[in-house]
Amino acid sequence: MNDRYSRQILFPEIGQAGQEKIRQKHVLMIGAGALGSGNAEILVRSGIGKLTIIDRDYVEPSNLQRQQLYTEEDVAEKLPKAAAAEKRLKMINSDVKINAVIGEATAEWLEEEAREADLIIDATDNFEIRMIINDVSQKYKVPWIYGACVGSFGMSFSILPGKTPCLNCLLRTIPLQGMTCDTGGIISPAVQMVIAHQTAEALKILVGDWEAVRASFVSFDLWRNQYTSMKMSKAKFAGCLSCGDHPTYPYLDQENTTKTTVLCGRDTVQIRPAGNGELSLENLSGQLRASGYEVKGNPYLLSVELGEERMVLFKDGRALIHGTKDLTHAKSVYQKILG
Known part of the structure; x- marks a missing residue:
C-alpha cells in the first residue's frame, strides 16, 4: 500500500x-x-x-x-x-x-x-x-x-x-x-x-x-x-x-451537566443548564431576532420560535422545549438556539 x-x-x-x-x-x-x-x-x-x-x-x-x-x-x-x-x-x-x-x-x-x-x-x-x-x-x-x-x-x-x-x-x-x-x-x-x-x-x-x-x-x-x-x-x-x-x-461531575426532563402529560422537555447565573434576556432577544428568530417576551422570559421549533427561556437559563418528548432532540434545539 x-x-x-x-x-x-x-x-x-x-x-x-x-x-x-x-x-x-x-x-x-x-x-x-x-x-x-x-x-x-x-x-x-x-x-x-x-x-x-x-x-x-x-x-x-x-x-x-x-x-x-x-x-x-x-x-x-x-x-x-x-x-x-x-x-x-x-x-x-x-x-x-x-x-x-x-x-x-x-x-x-x-x-x-x-x-x-x-x-x-x-x-x-x-x-x-x-x-x-x-x-x-x-x-x-x-x-x-x-x-x-x-x-x-x-x-x-x-x-x-x-x-x-x-x-x-x-x-x-x-x-x-x-x-x-x-x-x-x-x-x-x-x-x-x-x-x-x-x-x-x-x-x-x-x-x-x-x-x-x-x-x-x-x-x-x-x-x-x-x-x-x-x-x-x-x-x-x-x-x-x-x-x-x-x-x-x-x-x-454529573452535577455540572445539563439536566433534561419530560414534563408530565405534555409534549414538552424542560432543560436546566449546568451551573448558576442569569441571562440578559434583553441582549439575547436582540441577538436572536437578528438571526431570524421570532421573539416575544417580558421581564421574566422569552418565547423563541423558528419554523416548528418553539422554546420558552427563563432568566436562570432554564428552558421549555415544546412539541417534543425526545430528550436528545430537545437538547439539540436548546444548544442550536443558544449556541
Whole structure:
C-alpha cells in the first residue's frame, strides 16, 4: 500500500516510519458535521488505523453547503450523520477501521473511549461537550485539538496534557466564540481553514513530532483578512480544576451537566443548564431576532420560535422545549438556539 501513501511518505517529516505510526493510531472524532466530516476524510485518506466518530444528528439539506461527506441521497434517506460518514469513509479507504456511533458524546462514553484513543478531535458546536472533552483529555492524558468556526471566523488550539494550558485555562484569557452556524451563518472556506489547522496538528501528534506542534492559539477572519496567532504558555493556571496542581475534573461531575426532563402529560422537555447565573434576556432577544428568530417576551422570559421549533427561556437559563418528548432532540434545539 506504499503507493497509496507515497506522496505523504516522501514528505520528510512523516516518511516511512511516520506512516507506520499513523497506521497504528486511533483517533476519536467528536461530531460528524462540517469540521468532523472534513477532518475524518483527511485522516482516513492519510491512512489512520482506526477512527471512532460520534454524532447524534441526521443529514439535512442545509448541511450540504459545507459538510463534505454527504449527498442529496443522504438527505432524502434522513441518514444519521455517523452512518452516512461511515458509508462514505469506507468507500474512500477500506483499510481503515471505522467505528461509527449514533448518539451523544456523554461524559461516561468519552471516559470509556478515551482510554484507548491516541488523539481526540473537537468537531462539535456544543460548548458543554467541549468542556467534558477537556476534562477527559486531562484525566487520561490524551491530547486533543480544539476547533470552532462561525461566519467567516475560525479558531484552533492544540491541547497537550501536562504541557499546554487546557481549555478551562483559556477561558480565563480568551472570550471564545459562543455563536453557532445556526445563529451566525457560515461560509465553507472558514470551515476548510479550521480543518487544515486541525488535521496538520493531528498529523504532527500522530507521528510524534511534538516540537512541531503549534504552541499558539490561532484565530482568523477570512472575510476581513485578519489572522492572529497568540502564544498561550502564560495562560496555564496552577489553580485550574481541570489541569492544575490539584485537578478535580469538574465537568465530569454529573452535577455540572445539563439536566433534561419530560414534563408530565405534555409534549414538552424542560432543560436546566449546568451551573448558576442569569441571562440578559434583553441582549439575547436582540441577538436572536437578528438571526431570524421570532421573539416575544417580558421581564421574566422569552418565547423563541423558528419554523416548528418553539422554546420558552427563563432568566436562570432554564428552558421549555415544546412539541417534543425526545430528550436528545430537545437538547439539540436548546444548544442550536443558544449556541
